Amino acid sequence: MGNSCYMNSALQCLSNIPQLTSYFLLQNSNSTLSTNTNSQVVSAYVSLMSKIWSRDHQPFEPTELKQIIINLAPQFFGPTQQDTHEFMIYLLHALHDDLKTKTLNGTDISFISDLFQGKIETTVQCLTCENCNSTITEFLFITLPLEQQERYFVIEYISAEEENKTLCISTQASGLISDLINEFIKTYNNIFSPKISEANIQPQDLHNKTYETKSQLSDIQGHKIRLKKVPRSPQIYDAEGPVLTRRIGPLTLKDCIKEYLTLETLDEHGQNYHCQACAMITNSTMKINLNTLPDILILQLKRFYFDSNLQQKKNDTFVDCPISSLDLRNYVATDVEQKYNLIAVSNHTGTIQSGHYTTNALNSIDKCWYQFDDESVTKIDEKSVITKEAYLLIYARQNGTLV
Ligand SMILES: [Zn+2]
Structure with a gap:
């Protein structure tokens, strides 16, 4: 045979x-x-x-x-x-x-x-009207990605003097918000004077709602996040400060599971989502x-x-x-x-x-x-x-x- x-x-x-x-x-x-x-x-x-x-x-x-x-x-x-x-x-x-x-x-x-x-459960959210569409499907197996996706963010940085700067960054999609902040500082600190440090940055959404730095980047819908320079605040950061989750050592099965469950944007790879509420193809996110x-x-x-x-x-x-x-x-x-x-x-x-x-x-x-x-x-x-x-x-x- x-x-x-x-x-x-x-x-x-x-x-x-x-x-x-x-x-x-x-x-x-x-x-x-x-x-x-x-x-x-x-x-x-x-x-x-x-x-x-x-x-x-x-x-x-x-x-x-x-x-x-x-x-x-x-x-x-x-x-x-x-x-x-x-x-x-x-x-x-x-x-x-x-x-x-x-x-x-x-x-x-x-x-x-x-x-x-x-x-x-697969949830697709339209970034225009913010409506969500969820479907539940049965599976006999799960296919786990071995590649770590990158995710692109538009960051509105607000200095202590309330000056705005809009900058772009891409980072590992399955990371924490603190990873994004660290990536931002590493990439752009040379353009700031005085230099910024992660302990002074408060991440917010565009409606001024504060994000926990230890929460997942998946909690951020869409591409935009606001980073605001604030006086050091013990309520937001614990003694050790934000924890870096960037991987050291071999890829683990949990990394692959996190990657599988991370929020994916549906506009970058030509996957189109037709939003019924907007009655058109819109940018959207998908989360499993x-x-x-x-x-x-x-x-x-x-x-x-x-x-x-x-x-x-x-x-x-x-x-x-x-x-x-x-x-x-x-x-x-x-x-x-x-x-x-x-x-x-x-x-x-x-x-x-x-x-x-x-x-x-x-x-x-x-x-x-x-x-x-x-x-x-x-x-x-x-x-x-x-x-x-x-x-x-x-x-x-x-x-x-x-x-
Ligand atoms: Zn829509």
């Missing part, structure tokens, strides 16, 4: 999700599936899981499931390099379709959606919020992208991802604890043209990490679980309700 490491990697990831595997093994022992559904994907998946977890450690090819998927979705057939993520999501959708039942309000639910589905997170959270690192010449490129940046206790409480609209442990990683090695997929997964029985490279399995150290090859991350909620 040629190069199918992308399928093996996805299947090894899914196979090491304890709830998912127990669910299908239980289906097998009840043998209810063949009578209740005519689902070939589910029955092939069930027999694959029974084979993998049969304690018969002979390597084998998951031929039956692969053949069924290839018949249903011929795009997964052929010698070209395929994407393990696309295959995993295709398989989850296929399993969901075969298992789904309708709720009273007409929503399709299944064990798959119970386990993997979360909700995000996480509403609910699933028990099994699939995160895709955006390693593959198209450059300006429409050439597909791979980003090899190392992303520091926690193995245990990834705490997402601050990013979700809830007070409930949101802690996750890593249970599997799909790695992409090599280039786009000649790449290879492997899987690092935690065995839920002996609690050791293993690397699956097609038919070979090697025990690995926890320290080598995350490399610059990490592409798909599978996190399981601590104390997940379904465990």
